[in-house]
Each structure stands twice: as C-alpha cells, then as structure tokens.
Amino acid sequence: MNDASSVHAAHHPTPPPTAPGGPPPRSLEQIDAQLPPVAAPADREECWRRIGVTGDRSCRELETYIHCRNCPVMADAARAFFDRLAPIGYLESWSGILEERGARRDQEVVSVLVFRLADEWLALPTTALVEVTKVRRCHRVPHRTGGVLEGLVNIRGQLQLCVSAQRLLGIEEAAAEPRAATGDLIRVDDPELRRLLVVERQGRHGPDRWVFPVEQVAGVIRVGQATLRAVPATVSQSGARFCQALFDWQGVIVGILDETRFLDGLNDQVRST
Amino acid sequence: MQLLTFTAGGLTYAIEATCVVEVLPAVPARSVPRLPDYVLGVVGYRGRLIPVIDLAKRLTDEFSARRLSTRLLVVEFPWREGSESSQPSPKARLGIVAENMVSTLRSDNVDMVFPTMHLESSPYLGRILRLNGQTVHMLIVENLLPAELASGLFAAAPEPPLP
Numbered sequence: 331m332n333d334a335s336s337v338h339a340a341h342h343p344t345p346p347p348t349a350p351g352g353p354p355p356r357s358l359e360q361i362d363a364q365l366p367p368v369a370a371p372a373d374r375e376e377c378w379r380r381i382g383v384t385g386d387r388s389c390r391e392l393e394t395y396i397h398c399r400n401c402p403v404m405a406d407a408a409r410a411f412f413d414r415l416a417p418i419g420y421l422e423s424w425s426g427i428l429e430e431r432g433a434r435r436d437q438e439v440v441s442v443l444v445f446r447l448a449d450e451w452l453a454l455p456t457t458a459l460v461e462v463t464k465v466r467r468c469h470r471v472p473h474r475t476g477g478v479l480e481g482l483v484n485i486r487g488q489l490q491l492c493v494s495a496q497r498l499l500g501i502e503e504a505a506a507e508p509r510a511a512t513g514d515l516i517r518v519d520d521p522e523l524r525r526l527l528v529v530e531r532q533g534r535h536g537p538d539r540w541v542f543p544v545e546q547v548a549g550v551i552r553v554g555q556a557t558l559r560a561v562p563a564t565v566s567q568s569g570a571r572f573c574q575a576l577f578d579w580q581g582v583i584v585g586i587l588d589e590t591r592f593l594d595g596l597n598d599q600v601r602s603t
Numbered sequence: 604m605q606l607l608t609f610t611a612g613g614l615t616y617a618i619e620a621t622c623v624v625e626v627l628p629a630v631p632a633r634s635v636p637r638l639p640d641y642v643l644g645v646v647g648y649r650g651r652l653i654p655v656i657d658l659a660k661r662l663t664d665e666f667s668a669r670r671l672s673t674r675l676l677v678v679e680f681p682w683r684e685g686s687e688s689s690q691p692s693p694k695a696r697l698g699i700v701a702e703n704m705v706s707t708l709r710s711d712n713v714d715m716v717f718p719t720m721h722l723e724s725s726p727y728l729g730r731i732l733r734l735n736g737q738t739v740h741m742l743i744v745e746n747l748l749p750a751e752l753a754s755g756l757f758a759a760a761p762e763p764p765l766p
Binding site for chain 1: 627628629630631646647648649650669670671672703705706
C-alpha cells in the first residue's frame with residue numbers, strides 16, 4: 331500500500347477511461363483474455379511453476395501446505411496480482427453484466443428427491459421429506475404386519491411406522507437381470523445403496539410421519555413445471571394413481587408422487603387393517 | 604465467525620461475512636448531486652439501482668484507489684422502516700467500495716479485543732480485534748450511513764418497476 335498515494339493522484343477523480351474501439355467484452359472469458367500478463371516479482375519467479383504443484387514438486391513447503399494454493403507465497407503473489415489498475419474497459423464491461431437482472435429464475439420449479447423402487451424411478455417433493463437415512467432394523471408388529479406395514483423403526487430415538495411403498499404402489503419386484511437395455515444409466519444395484527426415507531405432513535393429530543425403504547436415492551433435483559408431463563390416463567399400473575406428473579431425467583422416466591394421495595393411501599392401508 | 608477484510612487509509616477493517624451479498628468489481632457509479640462526498644452514487648445491480656459509498660472517503664479524507672483489488676461489496680443494509688417496527692426491510696442493499704478486498708479471516712481465536720467505543724462522531728466503528736498478528740477494526744454496517752441519509756436512500760426504494 332506504499333504506492334497508494336501515487337495511484338490516488340493519478341487516477342482519481344479522473345473519469346473512467348472509455349472502452350477502445352470494438353464491442354465491449356461480454357463474457358468473463360473475454361475479459362480475462364484482455365488482461366495484460368502479470369509481471370512476476372523477481373524474488374518469487376512463480377515458484378509454483380518451478381518447484382510447486384505445476385513444477386517438479388520439490389518445494390519443501392508442500393509438506394506443510396499440500397498444495398500451492400494454500401501457501402502464503404502464492405497468496406502474496408495473488409495479492410500483488412490484484413494490486414494494479416483495472417484494464418481499460420474492464421469495469422465498464424462489468425457494469426453491463428451487473429445491470430442485467432440475474433438469470434430469470436423460473437418461478438415454476440419444484441424440488442424433488444429422486445429415488446428408485448425396484449425398477450421404477452419415483453420422486454417426492456422435498457417439502458414432504460424429513461430425512462434420508464441408512465437402513466436399520468425393522469421391528470415387526472405381531473398381527474399387524476404383512477400388508478403395507480412392515481413394522482417399526484427407530485429414527486433418532488423415536489419409533490416410526492415403516493411401510494412398503496413398493497407394495498402400496500403395486501410395483502413388482504425388480505427383474506432378475508439389470509435392465510441395461512433401457513438406457514437406465516443411473517441405476518446401480520447394490521444393497522449398500524438402500525436407504526430409508528422419512529416423510530412427514532401435518533395431520534389432524536400433529537405431524538404424520540412415515541418411513542419407507544428405497545433401493546437407491548439419486549439426489550435432489552429441480553424440475554421446471556414446463557417439463558412435467560401428465561400421467562397417461564391409460565396407464566394400467568395401480569401406482570399411477572399416486573403420481574401427479576412424469577418427467578424425463580437422464581434417460582429415465584420419473585414419476586412425481588402426489589404426497590397427499592401417497593400419504594392418504596398409506597393411512598388408509600395401515601390404519602384400516 | 605468469518606470476516607471479510609478490506610482496507611481504508613492503510614488500516615484493515617472487516618465486516619461479518621453473514622451480511623455480505625456479493626463482492627464485485629468496482630464498477631463506476633452514476634453520481635448523485637448534493638449528497639455527502641462519500642456517497643459515490645448509484646450503480647445498476649441486478650435489475651435495480653443501489654446506492655454506493657466509498658469506505659475510504661467515509662473513514663478518511665481520500666477516495667479509494669482504483670485498483671483491481673478495490674472492489675464493490677454489496678451488503679444487506681439492515682435498515683428498518685420507521686423506528687417502531689423491528690422488521691428490517693429485506694430489499695435494502697448497499698454497495699461499499701473498499702480497497703484490498705481480497706481475503707477473509709476466521710475470528711475463532713481472537714487474541715485481544717478493544718470494545719466498541721460508541722462515539723457519536725463515528726458510530727460505525729465497532730470492536731477492534733487482534734488476531735493472527737493482524738489488527739482488524741470491525742465496522743457496524745447499519746451505522747455507516749446517518750439515519751437521515753439512510754431513510755432518504757432506502758425509504759423510497761420500492762420494488763423494481765415491472766417492464
């Protein structure tokens with residue numbers, strides 16, 4: 331900061347220089363390309379290129395810092411890099427970038443958790459989801475299990491009803507051989523990937539919680555409403571009546587469960603029997 | 604607590620990272636007449652105009668030097684509509700131009716603290732922290748603008764007009 335006064339004198343309050351001829355750069359890559367190469371201070375000579383991670387890795391400091399980006403020498407060099415005038419037109423081009431409204435967010439986006447039951451990819455709105463957890467022992471309830479109800483599981487010290495969503499939705503057991511031909515690239519058949527989903531909604535008597543096992547969880551994704559497709563009326567599967575929409579994702583068709591219908595179905599099946 | 608550090612007049616200041624919205628290149632501001640000289644003007648920011656102040660000019664007599672490390676910090680300005688309501692206006696954004704805005708600090712192990720002085724002339728000065736061999740002066744963002752100026756800049760800040 332010892333040269334600060336000279337920079338002050340030279341560059342303030344003069345108006346910012348105008349961009350040279352030609353259109354102002356619009357993308358960050360273009361801006362970067364226009365930056366003049368930085369003159370390395372003589373005492374450092376970009377040591378990371380010689381003995382650092384992009385060199386022969388002989389620098390002793392690497393034992394401490396693992397990577398050059400953690401090293402104070404590189405931090406100093408970065409500080410020196412930024413300690414110079416902005417290239418002509420750089421700030422002006424940023425004005426244009428900033429003035430644009432942020433990428434217009436599609437208001438109609440639903441966030442869903444995608445999971446797999448046997449051969450079917452399904453999704454639940456994340457608003458209904460409490461947690462995804464490891465599979466644990468399910469304690470059977472005498473005379474009450476066998477249908478949709480599987481038993482009770484311990485979730486964070488509380489016993490919750492564990493159900494088989496597969497049975498409720500009427501999804502058949504997985505085919506014996508993996509269906510590689512269907513283009514289902516995200517499917518991985520591994521018992522280690524089984525998870526328990528905990529879902530919840532506000533019922534009449536407080537929160538209404540259910541736990542059900544799934545074969546695989548693909549993750550939370552955001553789906554634009556525009557890409558959703560209606561469930562075909564001709565679908566014969568009984569599970570279709572629990573779906574509110576379908577969408578294509580990574581080569582598979584995912585059905586979004588209607589959480590109200592799904593949880594109502596669980597309620598009917600379990601409480602009535 | 605994570606702190607964003609920058610300098611003014613050669614001294615290091617910091618704000619809590621939680622109120623930072625964005626750190627951007629210090630784009631030129633459109634000046635507004637008859638405002639204190641530390642108000643650089645307004646800057647187009649994501650579809651609206653936000654007021655921008657120069658921190659060095661606010662704290663010292665000099666403007667910030669125009670270097671690449673001098674950047675525009677966009678903060679949430681906790682401006683409250685009226686004195687009674689405690690709800691901060693969620694849309695209030697203030698731009699702060701300051702020098703050497705290139706690093707952050709963790710304030711987990713503060714060695715020494717000098718408490719806030721509550722000076723009427725400089726209400727924006729918070730605690731002085733000594734950590735990792737650096738002395739950092741915390742800034743109280745909501746006091747950076749006098750109440751009258753803040754209400755002038757933010758009270759009339761409506762939603763951006765629909766196109």
